[in-house]
Amino acid sequence: MSIEDEIKKIEEEIRNTPYNKATEYHIGKLKAKLARLREESEKKSAGKSYGFAIKKSGDASVAMIGPPSVGKSTLLNKLTNAESRIGEYDFTTTHVIPGIMEYEGCKIQLLDLPGIIYGAARGRGRGREIISMARVVDLILIIVDVFTVGEIEKIEDELYRAGIRLNQKKPNVIIKKKDRGGINIEMSRKSRLSMEAAKAIIMEYLSNADVVIRDDVNEEQLIDALLGNRVYLPSIVIVNKVDISKPAIKNALYISAKSGEGLKKLKDAIFKKLELVRVYMKPEGKKVEKRPMVLKKGAKIRDVCMHLHKDFINNFRYATIYGPSASFPGQRVGLNHVVKDGDIITIVAR
Numbered sequence: 001m002s003i004e005d006e007i008k009k010i011e012e013e014i015r016n017t018p019y020n021k022a023t024e025y026h027i028g029k030l031k032a033k034l035a036r037l038r039e040e041s042e043k044k045s046a047g048k049s050y051g052f053a054i055k056k057s058g059d060a061s062v063a064m065i066g067p068p069s070v071g072k073s074t075l076l077n078k079l080t081n082a083e084s085r086i087g088e089y090d091f092t093t094t095h096v097i098p099g100i101m102e103y104e105g106c107k108i109q110l111l112d113l114p115g116i117i118y119g120a121a122r123g124r125g126r127g128r129e130i131i132s133m134a135r136v137v138d139l140i141l142i143i144v145d146v147f148t149v150g151e152i153e154k155i156e157d158e159l160y161r162a163g164i165r166l167n168q169k170k171p172n173v174i175i176k177k178k179d180r181g182g183i184n185i186e187m188s189r190k191s192r193l194s195m196e197a198a199k200a201i202i203m204e205y206l207s208n209a210d211v212v213i214r215d216d217v218n219e220e221q222l223i224d225a226l227l228g229n230r231v232y233l234p235s236i237v238i239v240n241k242v243d244i245s246k247p248a249i250k251n252a253l254y255i256s257a258k259s260g261e262g263l264k265k266l267k268d269a270i271f272k273k274l275e276l277v278r279v280y281m282k283p284e285g286k287k288v289e290k291r292p293m294v295l296k297k298g299a300k301i302r303d304v305c306m307h308l309h310k311d312f313i314n315n316f317r318y319a320t321i322y323g324p325s326a327s328f329p330g331q332r333v334g335l336n337h338v339v340k341d342g343d344i345i346t347i348v349a350r
Helices: 003-016 024-043 072-079 127-134 149-162 195-202 217-227 264-275 303-306
Strands: 060-067 097-105 108-110 138-147 162-164 175-176 182-186 209-213 231-233 237-238 252-254 275-279 293-296 315-324 331-333 344-349
Touching: 003 024, 003 072, 003 344, 024 138, 024 195, 024 217, 024 264, 060 072, 060 127, 060 175, 060 264, 060 315, 072 108, 072 264, 108 182, 108 264, 127 231, 149 162, 182 195, 195 209, 237 264, 252 264, 264 315, 275 303, 293 315
Parallel strands: 060 108, 060 138, 138 237, 162 231, 182 209, 237 252, 275 344
Antiparallel strands: 097 108, 175 209, 275 293, 315 331, 315 344
16 A cells, blocks of 8 residues: 555544544544654655745744735735735746845844645645745745635645644653653643553654653644654734725734735734844943844843853853843843843943
């Protein structure tokens, strides 16, 4: 039996098996085997892939993904300094076009990717190159227009098959491989997944390992953790051309790239989803710098020092903070202090 036939057989068995406590172990084992076979099939059909050579720049990068001719190029031109070809026919964009969007002191790189083709995760068209580009950005914009809203679910499914998890938290699963001793599992008491089902899934991939499952994960999330090649990215669904009509789509952001309607809200949403933190450096004895240093939410003084130069770590004494993260103005803090948007920071070295 070929891999493809085996995949179809397992998919059919999963569809025809009612899910309950009695079948949880069996279904978990089937799902684990299915994920492994899909990985093998995709690697086998990958062939040679060259990818798109785009240098990342700015404080964050955002991929624009959608069907052909939904207005991605027009939107890129409105939001950035890029000049993307625009045509009233499919596949105008045949390569990645970058542009920089400036927003309240941040420089955000937008990447207009070629129109996605279904089967991209399995290498159709230039699908692998598109997917590989999408895996390394900080945010994905799924862009459709009022005529192609039915494509949203298909695009999300295509990205899911390619190992991209949208708006999901990475499961808190720790895996420590070992030479002997079999499979040992520690699970949260709140977990809905039984110990037997978890072990069946793990044994599809590993023979000897200590596995700690701290979250209430399901079968797919545990499989993702075991495969270890998933990426977890925020995303925004955008419906363009609402100057023509306005379909009701849950959690979508409505715009008209042509008229400019909704573009301010879109910029705000992009900034919010990226969770960027702007801090302002004040060198000793000097004024506060106008251009902020842009970091990710959760960044610490250590990250600020590394952003400046690694020597700041070696010669670090303390930092003084004025702003939201300070308990009082001018607070002295160490390398592990978490900074917040709007902080003014002075690094004091030895």
